[in-house]
Amino acid sequence: MSALAHLGSTGGGAQAPGGAAPEPTKKGGFTAYLLLLPGVLWLLVFFVAPMVQLAAVSLQSQFPGYPGYYYRDVNFGSYLTAITEYLPHFGRSLLFAGAATLFAFVLAYPLAYAMAFKAGKWRGVMMICVIAPFFTSFILRTVAWRQILADEGPIASTLRFLHLLPGGHITETWVAVVAGLTYNFLPFMVLPIYASLERADPKIIEAGGDLYANGLTTFRRVTLPMSMPGVLAGTLLTFIPAAGDYVNAELLGSDTSTKMVGNVIESQFFKVLGGFPVAAALSFTLMAVILALVFLYVRRYGTEELL
């Protein structure tokens, strides 16, 4: 996780030699446990306990004839409903999040590369530019995308003029949802890639050129592998929130054909009487699918640096 950690950390200062994280040397069970106690307690009460409660809710059964009233049970019926009825929503969540992650990577890499190797004294300014849009509310920026992509907006009008927009709309389609997801989580892709490129020695990349590798080969064989921890952390930080998001699908998508799992969970919780168990089962299934994908992905591409 140390790659991810650089997200908020400022470089410079006293760097450890070699770069690898030093193993802790101090033995000291008591002090360590004392330092750990409050934070771990907090996570137990406000992360682990809610998860257990959510698991219990997902297994509850409904009192027949009394919608909204449940009793404690071990009933996997909600999971069955979650998977059979909402399979398309799961598919969309994974597909949209995957596409957004890919697009974010394509956009983020050149930016991170330019910041690390080309920006010089402008590095700090570019860093601020990447983080700054965060402070205008995420909802406001998503609404702004609705305005930018609207039928009468600049992009849709141009495409329609060029006869490149067969449906006539961008909003209310999956294109708008994926565009919104790509935009909203882009900084989470840029920052970890930048952090790992920044630590890379530009001389190693030059050495690739000295050994007669062309630009593409140098990138593929030298630069990209060096930035892999950042790429890995960035893709996770983009994919996970994108897969669970419902705001983009709500504000940019259509009422029917672009809804994601998040939308179903939200409406089962707030709009459907007696929807708690199915919503809980959906949440758990989503988390299980994401954790499984993350596990496979990290095992395939992971480095020791991640955890």
Next chain:
Amino acid sequence: MTTGQRIRFWISDHIVMLVALFVLLYLFLPVAYTFAFSFNNYKKSNISWNPEGSPTLDHWQNPCGPAGICDALTTSITVGGIATLVATFLGTLLAFALVRYRFKGRGVGNILVFIPMATPEIVLGASLLTLFVQGFSQFGLKLGFWTIVLAHIMFCLSFVVVTVKARLQSLDPRLEEAAADLYADSFSSFWKVTFPLVLPGIVSAALLSFSLSFDDFIITNFVSGDTSTFPKYVYVSYLRGIPAQANVIGFSMFVIAVALVVLGQVIGSRRRSPVK
């Protein structure tokens, strides 16, 4: 070399930078829209530009006009402040324990910190909602301000830990050894050597916490009951039309944040330079 060739060389030399600037423009486009629409002289809905009305400063002169908008903003800032303070304190302690000590259960501790970050916000929100509604309400804790604070501390905590951890891991352990060699006891070597070196990490962790908390919508929406935060206010008012005052506030927060970050960088670089 012909002019054409020269242009081609210039472009191939600067292509990465050009693409990067293009991506930055893309990042700023919605912010520019938010800014522009804060001047929209609209009648019913601020979603589309009203070409008839001339741009107006009304919304800037009356940012608290719409009912509840400034209360929501105050709630967001208060929640962000409390959550940042508590999460930064607890997270820094955790980071020190995980980086500096060898003890049983260290691996489990790392995983416990990592998993909340790998959990989609909607799952965190849903689980907290079930706990607050079905568990905590028996103790008289209703959904509202304090449930938002409790939830925000939880999700900020992990981000604080990884940020401070990274800073701690990048410190040269020889610095502390040197302090010990110079007969500093462990108390003064911590406060005079370690803490000042870790402080930038703690500060960026706090900044990260505040911005995560301030902009959070999904978890907040689940645990807030009737209480409104600024993002929730904007989301809820979307259907009837977001007032342009929201654009005023959103853009102002952007300007204030950028100003503070620039100020911090200037002060930081000034303080650092004489040491070189």
